[in-house]
Amino acid sequence: MHSSKMWVWQQTEGFRWLQCQLLADWPHAFGCRDIHPHKPPQLAAQLKLPPQRAVWGHQVHGPDWIWADEVELAATTHHSTLPEPSSEDREVVVTRPQVDAIIARQGSDSAWVCTADCVPILVASREWVAAIHAGWRGTAARILPNVLQQFTQAGIPAEQIRIAIGPAISGAVYQVSEAVAEQVLQTLPPSPVARSALLEDPHPGKVRLDLRQVNQAQAQLYGIPPQHIALSPHCTLSQPQDFFSYRRDGSLKDEQGRHCVQWSGIGLRA
Template sequence: MASLTRQTSGGVTLLTDESRPGGVTLAFTERTGGVSAAPYASLNLGARCGDEAARVAENRRRALAAVGAEGLLDRLVVPHQVHGDHVVSVRSAEPAALAAARAEAEAGADAVVCTAPGVPVLMCFADCVPVVLVAPGAFAVAHSGWRGTIARIAEKCARALCAEVGCVPSELLAYVGPHVGAADYEVSEELAARFAAEFGPSVVPTPRHLDLTAAVVSALASAGVDEKSVAVCDVSTASATNRFFSYRAESGETGRHGAIALMGAGEATL
Protein backbone atom coordinates (compact mmCIF):
# COMPACT_ATOMS: atom_id res chain seq x y z
CA MET A 1 0.00 0.00 0.00
CA ALA A 2 1.38 3.39 -0.98
CA SER A 3 1.48 6.03 1.74
CA LEU A 4 3.20 9.33 2.47
CA THR A 5 4.38 10.59 5.83
CA ARG A 6 6.03 13.90 6.71
CA GLN A 7 9.45 13.85 8.35
CA THR A 8 12.50 16.08 8.77
CA SER A 9 16.08 14.98 8.13
CA GLY A 10 19.03 17.35 8.51
CA GLY A 11 16.66 20.31 8.55
CA VAL A 12 15.02 19.23 5.27
CA THR A 13 11.32 18.36 5.45
CA LEU A 14 10.16 15.52 3.23
CA LEU A 15 7.04 13.61 2.31
CA THR A 16 8.15 10.02 1.96
CA ASP A 17 7.15 6.35 2.16
CA GLU A 18 9.26 5.05 5.01
CA SER A 19 8.71 1.43 3.93
CA ARG A 20 11.00 1.91 0.90
CA PRO A 21 8.77 -0.13 -1.42
CA GLY A 22 10.60 -2.28 -3.97
CA GLY A 23 13.92 -1.15 -2.53
CA VAL A 24 13.21 2.42 -3.66
CA THR A 25 13.76 5.55 -1.57
CA LEU A 26 11.43 8.34 -2.65
CA ALA A 27 10.63 11.79 -1.34
CA PHE A 28 8.93 15.06 -2.16
CA THR A 29 10.80 17.98 -0.63
CA GLU A 30 9.31 21.04 1.01
CA ARG A 31 10.82 24.52 0.61
CA THR A 32 12.59 24.83 3.97
CA GLY A 33 16.06 23.73 5.04
CA GLY A 34 18.15 25.28 2.26
CA VAL A 35 20.45 28.25 1.68
CA SER A 36 18.68 30.26 -1.02
CA ALA A 37 17.47 33.81 -0.37
CA ALA A 38 14.07 35.25 -1.21
CA PRO A 39 12.23 34.83 -3.53
CA TYR A 40 13.81 31.36 -3.74
CA ALA A 41 13.97 30.73 0.00
CA SER A 42 15.14 28.38 1.00
CA LEU A 43 15.51 24.84 -0.44
CA ASN A 44 15.24 25.76 -4.11
CA LEU A 45 16.28 22.79 -6.25
CA GLY A 46 15.62 24.38 -9.64
CA ALA A 47 18.56 25.61 -11.72
CA ARG A 48 16.51 27.53 -14.29
CA CYS A 49 14.48 29.96 -12.18
CA GLY A 50 17.08 32.67 -11.51
CA ASP A 51 18.71 31.48 -8.30
CA GLU A 52 22.49 31.41 -7.81
CA ALA A 53 24.04 28.18 -9.12
CA ALA A 54 26.16 27.63 -6.00
CA ARG A 55 23.10 27.84 -3.77
CA VAL A 56 21.14 25.42 -5.93
CA ALA A 57 24.06 22.98 -5.80
CA GLU A 58 24.20 23.16 -2.01
CA ASN A 59 20.44 22.72 -1.77
CA ARG A 60 20.61 19.62 -3.97
CA ARG A 61 23.39 18.25 -1.77
CA ARG A 62 21.23 18.80 1.31
CA ALA A 63 18.21 17.17 -0.33
CA LEU A 64 20.21 14.09 -1.28
CA ALA A 65 21.73 13.96 2.21
CA ALA A 66 18.22 13.99 3.67
CA VAL A 67 17.41 10.77 1.79
CA GLY A 68 20.77 9.17 2.60
CA ALA A 69 22.32 9.73 -0.81
CA GLU A 70 24.74 12.64 -0.40
CA GLY A 71 27.55 10.52 -1.85
CA LEU A 72 25.65 10.10 -5.13
CA LEU A 73 25.51 13.76 -6.11
CA ASP A 74 27.85 13.15 -9.06
CA ARG A 75 25.39 10.62 -10.48
CA LEU A 76 22.28 12.78 -10.12
CA VAL A 77 19.99 12.83 -13.15
CA VAL A 78 18.05 16.10 -13.52
CA PRO A 79 16.10 16.38 -16.79
CA HIS A 80 15.39 19.64 -18.58
CA GLN A 81 11.61 19.63 -18.20
CA VAL A 82 9.85 20.87 -21.33
CA HIS A 83 6.16 20.05 -20.67
CA GLY A 84 6.24 17.17 -23.14
CA ASP A 85 5.87 13.40 -22.84
CA HIS A 86 9.36 12.09 -23.62
CA VAL A 87 10.49 9.29 -21.28
CA VAL A 88 14.22 8.62 -20.73
CA SER A 89 15.44 5.22 -19.50
CA VAL A 90 18.43 4.93 -17.16
CA ARG A 91 19.66 1.35 -17.17
CA SER A 92 23.22 1.57 -15.86
CA ALA A 93 25.42 3.55 -13.49
CA GLU A 94 28.43 2.77 -15.71
CA PRO A 95 29.93 6.18 -16.59
CA ALA A 96 29.48 6.14 -20.37
CA ALA A 97 25.93 4.79 -20.23
CA LEU A 98 24.94 7.18 -17.46
CA ALA A 99 26.45 10.13 -19.33
CA ALA A 100 24.41 9.24 -22.41
CA ALA A 101 21.19 8.98 -20.41
CA ARG A 102 21.89 12.28 -18.65
CA ALA A 103 22.55 13.99 -21.97
CA GLU A 104 19.25 12.70 -23.34
CA ALA A 105 17.44 13.91 -20.23
CA GLU A 106 19.09 17.32 -20.35
CA ALA A 107 18.07 17.70 -24.00
CA GLY A 108 14.44 17.65 -22.87
CA ALA A 109 12.38 15.06 -21.00
CA ASP A 110 9.51 14.98 -18.54
CA ALA A 111 9.82 11.42 -17.24
CA VAL A 112 12.67 9.11 -16.27
CA VAL A 113 12.47 5.34 -15.80
CA CYS A 114 15.39 4.02 -13.76
CA THR A 115 16.46 0.39 -13.27
CA ALA A 116 20.01 1.22 -12.17
CA PRO A 117 20.91 1.12 -8.48
CA GLY A 118 22.81 4.06 -7.07
CA VAL A 119 21.44 6.61 -9.56
CA PRO A 120 19.23 9.31 -8.00
CA VAL A 121 16.70 11.15 -10.15
CA LEU A 122 15.44 14.66 -9.35
CA MET A 123 12.61 16.59 -11.00
CA CYS A 124 11.54 20.09 -9.97
CA PHE A 125 8.10 21.64 -9.44
CA ALA A 126 6.17 24.75 -8.43
CA ASP A 127 2.48 23.85 -9.03
CA CYS A 128 2.80 21.07 -11.64
CA VAL A 129 2.16 17.49 -10.55
CA PRO A 130 5.09 15.33 -9.41
CA VAL A 131 4.50 11.60 -9.92
CA VAL A 132 6.74 8.82 -8.62
CA LEU A 133 6.04 5.24 -9.69
CA VAL A 134 7.60 2.23 -7.99
CA ALA A 135 7.95 -1.29 -9.40
CA PRO A 136 9.84 -4.18 -7.81
CA GLY A 137 13.45 -2.98 -8.08
CA ALA A 138 12.77 0.01 -10.34
CA PHE A 139 11.13 3.42 -10.32
CA ALA A 140 10.04 6.30 -12.50
CA VAL A 141 9.63 10.02 -11.90
CA ALA A 142 7.34 12.18 -14.05
CA HIS A 143 6.55 15.89 -14.39
CA SER A 144 2.88 16.33 -15.20
CA GLY A 145 1.91 19.94 -15.84
CA TRP A 146 -1.36 20.57 -17.63
CA ARG A 147 0.24 19.83 -21.00
CA GLY A 148 1.83 16.61 -19.75
CA THR A 149 -1.34 15.63 -17.95
CA ILE A 150 -3.56 15.95 -21.01
CA ALA A 151 -0.86 14.07 -22.97
CA ARG A 152 -1.19 11.32 -20.33
CA ILE A 153 2.47 11.30 -19.38
CA ALA A 154 1.69 9.44 -16.14
CA GLU A 155 0.05 6.65 -18.14
CA LYS A 156 2.89 6.56 -20.66
CA CYS A 157 5.44 6.50 -17.85
CA ALA A 158 3.66 3.62 -16.09
CA ARG A 159 3.56 1.59 -19.28
CA ALA A 160 7.25 2.30 -19.94
CA LEU A 161 8.19 1.23 -16.41
CA CYS A 162 6.27 -2.04 -16.74
CA ALA A 163 7.86 -2.74 -20.12
CA GLU A 164 11.33 -2.03 -18.75
CA VAL A 165 11.12 -4.48 -15.85
CA GLY A 166 8.57 -6.98 -17.16
CA CYS A 167 5.99 -6.40 -14.44
CA VAL A 168 2.25 -5.84 -14.67
CA PRO A 169 0.53 -2.55 -13.74
CA SER A 170 -1.10 -4.09 -10.68
CA GLU A 171 2.41 -4.37 -9.17
CA LEU A 172 3.00 -0.62 -9.33
CA LEU A 173 2.66 1.85 -6.51
CA ALA A 174 2.12 5.50 -7.38
CA TYR A 175 2.80 8.68 -5.41
CA VAL A 176 1.29 12.01 -6.45
CA GLY A 177 3.18 14.84 -4.82
CA PRO A 178 2.26 18.41 -3.86
CA HIS A 179 0.74 20.49 -6.65
CA VAL A 180 -1.85 23.19 -7.25
CA GLY A 181 -5.32 22.09 -6.11
CA ALA A 182 -8.56 22.52 -8.00
CA ALA A 183 -9.81 25.38 -5.83
CA ASP A 184 -6.68 27.38 -6.72
CA TYR A 185 -6.44 26.38 -10.38
CA GLU A 186 -8.73 28.43 -12.56
CA VAL A 187 -8.24 27.88 -16.31
CA SER A 188 -9.93 28.95 -19.51
CA GLU A 189 -13.29 27.48 -20.49
CA GLU A 190 -11.61 25.96 -23.53
CA LEU A 191 -8.95 24.15 -21.51
CA ALA A 192 -11.50 22.96 -18.94
CA ALA A 193 -13.61 21.54 -21.78
CA ARG A 194 -10.59 19.76 -23.27
CA PHE A 195 -9.85 18.10 -19.96
CA ALA A 196 -13.48 17.11 -19.40
CA ALA A 197 -13.57 15.54 -22.87
CA GLU A 198 -10.35 13.63 -22.19
CA PHE A 199 -10.91 12.48 -18.59
CA GLY A 200 -14.60 13.00 -17.86
CA PRO A 201 -16.52 15.81 -16.15
CA SER A 202 -15.20 14.99 -12.66
CA VAL A 203 -11.88 16.72 -13.48
CA VAL A 204 -13.73 20.06 -13.63
CA PRO A 205 -15.51 20.03 -10.24
CA THR A 206 -16.60 23.67 -10.52
CA PRO A 207 -16.68 25.86 -13.62
CA ARG A 208 -13.18 26.58 -15.00
CA HIS A 209 -11.45 24.91 -12.04
CA LEU A 210 -9.24 21.99 -13.01
CA ASP A 211 -8.57 18.99 -10.76
CA LEU A 212 -5.16 17.74 -11.90
CA THR A 213 -5.18 15.02 -9.23
CA ALA A 214 -8.27 13.43 -10.72
CA ALA A 215 -6.82 13.63 -14.23
CA VAL A 216 -3.51 12.04 -13.22
CA VAL A 217 -5.22 9.27 -11.25
CA SER A 218 -7.47 8.63 -14.26
CA ALA A 219 -4.44 8.40 -16.54
CA LEU A 220 -2.78 5.95 -14.17
CA ALA A 221 -5.97 3.89 -14.07
CA SER A 222 -5.92 3.71 -17.86
CA ALA A 223 -2.48 2.11 -17.57
CA GLY A 224 -3.86 -0.44 -15.11
CA VAL A 225 -2.70 1.12 -11.83
CA ASP A 226 -5.29 0.51 -9.11
CA GLU A 227 -6.52 3.72 -7.46
CA LYS A 228 -5.98 2.00 -4.09
CA SER A 229 -2.27 1.82 -4.96
CA VAL A 230 -2.01 5.60 -5.37
CA ALA A 231 -0.97 7.90 -2.50
CA VAL A 232 -1.82 11.58 -2.97
CA CYS A 233 -0.57 14.69 -1.20
CA ASP A 234 -3.75 16.76 -0.97
CA VAL A 235 -2.10 20.06 0.04
CA SER A 236 -2.40 22.70 -2.68
CA THR A 237 0.92 24.42 -3.35
CA ALA A 238 -0.84 27.70 -4.12
CA SER A 239 -2.47 27.74 -0.68
CA ALA A 240 0.60 26.56 1.25
CA THR A 241 3.49 28.77 0.12
CA ASN A 242 4.95 28.45 3.63
CA ARG A 243 5.67 24.81 2.73
CA PHE A 244 5.91 24.71 -1.07
CA PHE A 245 6.83 26.90 -4.01
CA SER A 246 3.96 28.10 -6.21
CA TYR A 247 4.51 29.73 -9.58
CA ARG A 248 0.88 30.83 -9.67
CA ALA A 249 0.59 32.21 -6.14
CA GLU A 250 4.02 33.87 -6.22
CA SER A 251 3.58 35.54 -9.63
CA GLY A 252 6.21 33.45 -11.39
CA GLU A 253 9.14 34.52 -9.21
CA THR A 254 9.85 31.57 -6.96
CA GLY A 255 11.94 28.45 -6.50
CA ARG A 256 11.24 24.77 -7.10
CA HIS A 257 10.70 21.89 -4.70
CA GLY A 258 11.56 18.41 -5.87
CA ALA A 259 10.65 14.77 -6.33
CA ILE A 260 13.62 12.49 -5.65
CA ALA A 261 13.91 8.73 -6.06
CA LEU A 262 16.71 6.18 -6.06
CA MET A 263 17.60 2.56 -5.36
CA GLY A 264 20.46 1.46 -3.16
CA ALA A 265 23.23 -0.73 -4.54
CA GLY A 266 22.20 -4.34 -4.95
CA GLU A 267 18.47 -3.66 -4.90
CA ALA A 268 17.69 -3.63 -8.60
CA THR A 269 16.69 -7.30 -8.59
CA LEU A 270 14.26 -7.18 -5.65
Protein backbone atom coordinates (compact mmCIF):
# COMPACT_ATOMS: atom_id res chain seq x y z
CA MET A 1 0.00 0.00 0.00
CA HIS A 2 1.92 3.03 -1.29
CA SER A 3 -0.48 5.93 -0.77
CA SER A 4 0.19 9.39 0.59
CA LYS A 5 -3.32 9.37 2.06
CA MET A 6 -2.18 6.67 4.48
CA TRP A 7 0.44 9.01 6.00
CA VAL A 8 -0.60 11.98 8.12
CA TRP A 9 1.51 14.66 9.79
CA GLN A 10 0.81 15.23 13.50
CA GLN A 11 1.98 18.20 15.54
CA THR A 12 1.73 19.23 19.17
CA GLU A 13 3.81 21.29 21.58
CA GLY A 14 6.62 21.82 19.11
CA PHE A 15 6.79 18.16 18.09
CA ARG A 16 6.01 16.99 14.56
CA TRP A 17 5.82 13.43 13.31
CA LEU A 18 4.20 11.14 10.76
CA GLN A 19 1.58 8.53 11.54
CA CYS A 20 0.40 5.73 9.29
CA GLN A 21 -3.33 5.06 9.18
CA LEU A 22 -2.65 1.33 8.93
CA LEU A 23 -1.37 1.53 12.52
CA ALA A 24 -4.12 3.81 13.78
CA ASP A 25 -4.90 1.43 16.67
CA TRP A 26 -1.36 1.66 18.05
CA PRO A 27 0.43 4.72 19.46
CA HIS A 28 3.30 5.28 17.05
CA ALA A 29 5.41 7.91 15.33
CA PHE A 30 7.83 8.28 12.45
CA GLY A 31 9.90 11.28 13.44
CA CYS A 32 11.36 14.11 11.37
CA ARG A 33 14.10 16.71 11.81
CA ASP A 34 11.77 18.97 13.84
CA ILE A 35 12.07 16.60 16.82
CA HIS A 36 15.85 17.09 17.10
CA PRO A 37 17.49 17.04 19.64
CA HIS A 38 14.77 15.26 21.63
CA LYS A 39 15.00 11.51 22.08
CA PRO A 40 12.44 8.68 22.42
CA PRO A 41 11.36 9.46 26.01
CA GLN A 42 10.09 12.88 25.01
CA LEU A 43 8.34 11.59 21.90
CA ALA A 44 6.87 8.67 23.84
CA ALA A 45 5.34 11.18 26.24
CA GLN A 46 3.66 12.91 23.29
CA LEU A 47 2.11 9.55 22.40
CA LYS A 48 0.86 9.12 25.99
CA LEU A 49 3.35 6.31 26.55
CA PRO A 50 5.55 6.04 29.68
CA PRO A 51 8.75 7.93 28.78
CA GLN A 52 10.81 5.85 31.22
CA ARG A 53 9.92 2.69 29.26
CA ALA A 54 10.97 3.95 25.82
CA VAL A 55 13.63 1.43 24.72
CA TRP A 56 16.19 1.53 21.91
CA GLY A 57 19.48 -0.13 21.10
CA HIS A 58 22.93 0.76 19.85
CA GLN A 59 22.44 0.14 16.14
CA VAL A 60 25.17 -1.75 14.29
CA HIS A 61 23.50 -2.58 10.94
CA GLY A 62 23.00 -6.21 11.88
CA PRO A 63 20.20 -8.81 12.05
CA ASP A 64 19.79 -8.98 15.84
CA TRP A 65 16.88 -7.95 18.08
CA ILE A 66 16.08 -7.88 21.80
CA TRP A 67 13.00 -7.81 24.06
CA ALA A 68 12.29 -4.32 25.35
CA ASP A 69 11.72 -5.63 28.87
CA GLU A 70 15.16 -7.27 28.90
CA VAL A 71 17.03 -3.99 28.35
CA GLU A 72 18.50 -2.92 31.67
CA LEU A 73 17.34 0.49 32.82
CA ALA A 74 19.43 2.45 35.26
CA ALA A 75 17.82 3.65 38.45
CA THR A 76 18.86 7.26 37.90
CA THR A 77 17.23 9.74 35.57
CA HIS A 78 18.12 13.16 34.26
CA HIS A 79 15.95 15.94 32.89
CA SER A 80 15.25 16.20 29.20
CA THR A 81 15.94 19.30 27.14
CA LEU A 82 12.30 20.32 27.24
CA PRO A 83 11.64 23.60 29.08
CA GLU A 84 10.48 23.18 32.67
CA PRO A 85 10.57 19.38 32.60
CA SER A 86 8.10 17.46 34.71
CA SER A 87 8.54 13.96 36.07
CA GLU A 88 6.99 12.64 32.84
CA ASP A 89 9.70 14.37 30.78
CA ARG A 90 12.60 12.65 32.45
CA GLU A 91 14.79 10.48 30.29
CA VAL A 92 15.91 7.15 31.66
CA VAL A 93 19.55 6.27 31.11
CA VAL A 94 19.65 2.96 29.23
CA THR A 95 22.35 0.39 28.76
CA ARG A 96 22.04 -0.07 25.04
CA PRO A 97 22.56 -3.54 23.55
CA GLN A 98 24.02 -3.81 20.06
CA VAL A 99 20.84 -4.59 18.16
CA ASP A 100 18.86 -3.11 15.30
CA ALA A 101 15.38 -4.15 16.40
CA ILE A 102 13.37 -3.97 19.61
CA ILE A 103 10.30 -6.11 20.31
CA ALA A 104 7.92 -4.88 23.02
CA ARG A 105 5.57 -7.39 24.64
CA GLN A 106 4.52 -5.51 27.77
CA GLY A 107 2.01 -2.68 27.74
CA SER A 108 4.35 -0.25 29.49
CA ASP A 109 7.10 -0.57 26.86
CA SER A 110 7.64 1.15 23.54
CA ALA A 111 10.23 0.22 20.89
CA TRP A 112 12.33 2.80 19.04
CA VAL A 113 14.94 3.06 16.28
CA CYS A 114 16.77 5.96 14.64
CA THR A 115 17.46 6.49 10.94
CA ALA A 116 18.85 9.07 8.55
CA ASP A 117 18.34 7.30 5.17
CA CYS A 118 17.97 3.68 6.34
CA VAL A 119 14.49 2.20 6.55
CA PRO A 120 12.49 2.49 9.80
CA ILE A 121 9.92 -0.31 10.08
CA LEU A 122 7.17 -0.56 12.69
CA VAL A 123 5.46 -3.92 13.21
CA ALA A 124 2.18 -4.21 15.10
CA SER A 125 -0.05 -6.98 16.43
CA ARG A 126 -2.49 -7.20 19.32
CA GLU A 127 0.12 -8.98 21.44
CA TRP A 128 3.47 -7.45 20.44
CA VAL A 129 4.96 -4.50 18.58
CA ALA A 130 8.44 -3.93 17.17
CA ALA A 131 10.67 -1.22 15.74
CA ILE A 132 13.31 -2.15 13.17
CA HIS A 133 16.27 -0.31 11.63
CA ALA A 134 16.95 -1.77 8.17
CA GLY A 135 19.88 -0.44 6.17
CA TRP A 136 21.21 -2.44 3.25
CA ARG A 137 23.25 -4.70 5.53
CA GLY A 138 20.31 -5.37 7.83
CA THR A 139 18.04 -5.96 4.86
CA ALA A 140 20.56 -8.37 3.33
CA ALA A 141 20.70 -10.15 6.72
CA ARG A 142 16.86 -10.40 6.70
CA ILE A 143 16.29 -8.49 9.92
CA LEU A 144 12.57 -8.00 9.20
CA PRO A 145 11.95 -11.73 8.62
CA ASN A 146 13.99 -12.44 11.77
CA VAL A 147 11.57 -10.31 13.79
CA LEU A 148 8.48 -11.68 12.05
CA GLN A 149 9.67 -15.20 12.87
CA GLN A 150 9.44 -14.36 16.58
CA PHE A 151 5.84 -13.20 16.13
CA THR A 152 4.68 -16.25 14.20
CA GLN A 153 6.55 -18.75 16.38
CA ALA A 154 4.66 -17.31 19.34
CA GLY A 155 1.39 -18.13 17.62
CA ILE A 156 0.61 -14.67 16.23
CA PRO A 157 -0.91 -15.28 12.77
CA ALA A 158 0.83 -13.51 9.89
CA GLU A 159 -2.52 -12.19 8.66
CA GLN A 160 -2.99 -10.33 11.97
CA ILE A 161 0.31 -8.44 11.66
CA ARG A 162 0.50 -4.88 10.33
CA ILE A 163 3.71 -3.33 8.98
CA ALA A 164 4.46 0.33 8.23
CA ILE A 165 7.67 1.06 6.30
CA GLY A 166 8.58 4.66 7.04
CA PRO A 167 10.48 7.54 5.43
CA ALA A 168 13.81 6.45 3.94
CA ILE A 169 16.01 7.20 0.97
CA SER A 170 14.06 6.29 -2.17
CA GLY A 171 15.21 3.93 -4.86
CA ALA A 172 15.31 6.74 -7.38
CA VAL A 173 18.25 8.37 -5.57
CA TYR A 174 19.88 5.51 -3.59
CA GLN A 175 23.02 4.62 -5.53
CA VAL A 176 24.84 1.43 -4.50
CA SER A 177 27.37 -0.90 -6.05
CA GLU A 178 26.16 -3.87 -8.07
CA ALA A 179 27.72 -6.12 -5.41
CA VAL A 180 25.64 -4.51 -2.63
CA ALA A 181 22.47 -4.80 -4.68
CA GLU A 182 23.22 -8.47 -5.33
CA GLN A 183 23.61 -9.17 -1.60
CA VAL A 184 20.27 -7.52 -0.86
CA LEU A 185 18.33 -9.08 -3.74
CA GLN A 186 19.60 -12.56 -2.89
CA THR A 187 17.01 -12.48 -0.08
CA LEU A 188 14.24 -12.59 -2.72
CA PRO A 189 13.38 -15.11 -5.41
CA PRO A 190 13.44 -13.80 -8.99
CA SER A 191 10.20 -11.89 -9.46
CA PRO A 192 8.75 -8.67 -10.89
CA VAL A 193 8.89 -7.16 -7.37
CA ALA A 194 12.60 -7.89 -7.08
CA ARG A 195 13.23 -6.40 -10.52
CA SER A 196 11.21 -3.28 -9.71
CA ALA A 197 13.41 -2.60 -6.66
CA LEU A 198 16.44 -2.25 -8.97
CA LEU A 199 16.90 0.79 -11.19
CA GLU A 200 19.58 1.75 -13.67
CA ASP A 201 22.38 4.18 -12.81
CA PRO A 202 24.56 6.05 -15.36
CA HIS A 203 27.81 5.16 -13.56
CA PRO A 204 29.55 1.87 -14.40
CA GLY A 205 29.23 -0.75 -11.69
CA LYS A 206 26.47 1.20 -9.92
CA VAL A 207 22.70 0.75 -9.68
CA ARG A 208 19.81 2.33 -7.78
CA LEU A 209 18.15 0.21 -5.10
CA ASP A 210 14.83 0.63 -3.28
CA LEU A 211 15.28 -0.96 0.14
CA ARG A 212 11.69 -0.18 1.04
CA GLN A 213 10.37 -2.42 -1.73
CA VAL A 214 12.80 -5.19 -0.77
CA ASN A 215 11.56 -5.16 2.82
CA GLN A 216 7.98 -5.13 1.59
CA ALA A 217 8.69 -8.18 -0.56
CA GLN A 218 10.41 -9.97 2.34
CA ALA A 219 7.33 -9.39 4.50
CA GLN A 220 5.01 -10.75 1.81
CA LEU A 221 7.19 -13.83 1.44
CA TYR A 222 6.70 -14.34 5.15
CA GLY A 223 2.96 -14.40 4.68
CA ILE A 224 1.99 -10.81 5.52
CA PRO A 225 -0.94 -9.83 3.26
CA PRO A 226 -0.04 -6.99 0.86
CA GLN A 227 -2.91 -4.86 2.18
CA HIS A 228 -1.35 -5.07 5.65
CA ILE A 229 1.89 -3.38 4.54
CA ALA A 230 2.15 0.39 4.03
CA LEU A 231 5.08 2.18 2.37
CA SER A 232 5.76 5.82 3.08
CA PRO A 233 6.02 8.03 -0.01
CA HIS A 234 8.54 10.31 1.74
CA CYS A 235 12.22 10.33 0.72
CA THR A 236 14.73 11.47 3.34
CA LEU A 237 17.31 12.63 0.78
CA SER A 238 14.84 14.55 -1.39
CA GLN A 239 13.03 16.34 1.45
CA PRO A 240 15.66 18.39 3.33
CA GLN A 241 12.93 20.51 4.92
CA ASP A 242 11.56 17.43 6.70
CA PHE A 243 14.32 14.87 7.20
CA PHE A 244 17.99 14.40 7.98
CA SER A 245 19.93 12.47 5.33
CA TYR A 246 23.44 11.10 5.65
CA ARG A 247 23.80 10.80 1.88
CA ARG A 248 22.76 14.42 1.37
CA ASP A 249 24.35 16.13 4.37
CA GLY A 250 27.49 14.04 4.83
CA SER A 251 27.43 14.57 8.60
CA LEU A 252 24.97 13.45 11.25
CA LYS A 253 26.08 15.77 14.06
CA ASP A 254 25.04 19.29 14.95
CA GLU A 255 27.29 22.00 16.37
CA GLN A 256 26.95 20.50 19.86
CA GLY A 257 28.03 17.07 18.59
CA ARG A 258 24.54 15.60 18.91
CA HIS A 259 23.45 13.03 16.34
CA CYS A 260 20.93 14.32 13.81
CA VAL A 261 18.53 11.44 13.18
CA GLN A 262 14.85 10.62 12.86
CA TRP A 263 13.39 8.60 15.75
CA SER A 264 10.56 6.19 15.04
CA GLY A 265 8.71 4.10 17.58
CA ILE A 266 5.59 2.21 18.59
CA GLY A 267 3.86 1.02 21.76
CA LEU A 268 1.09 -1.45 22.47
CA ARG A 269 -2.49 -0.26 22.28
CA ALA A 270 -3.38 2.21 24.98
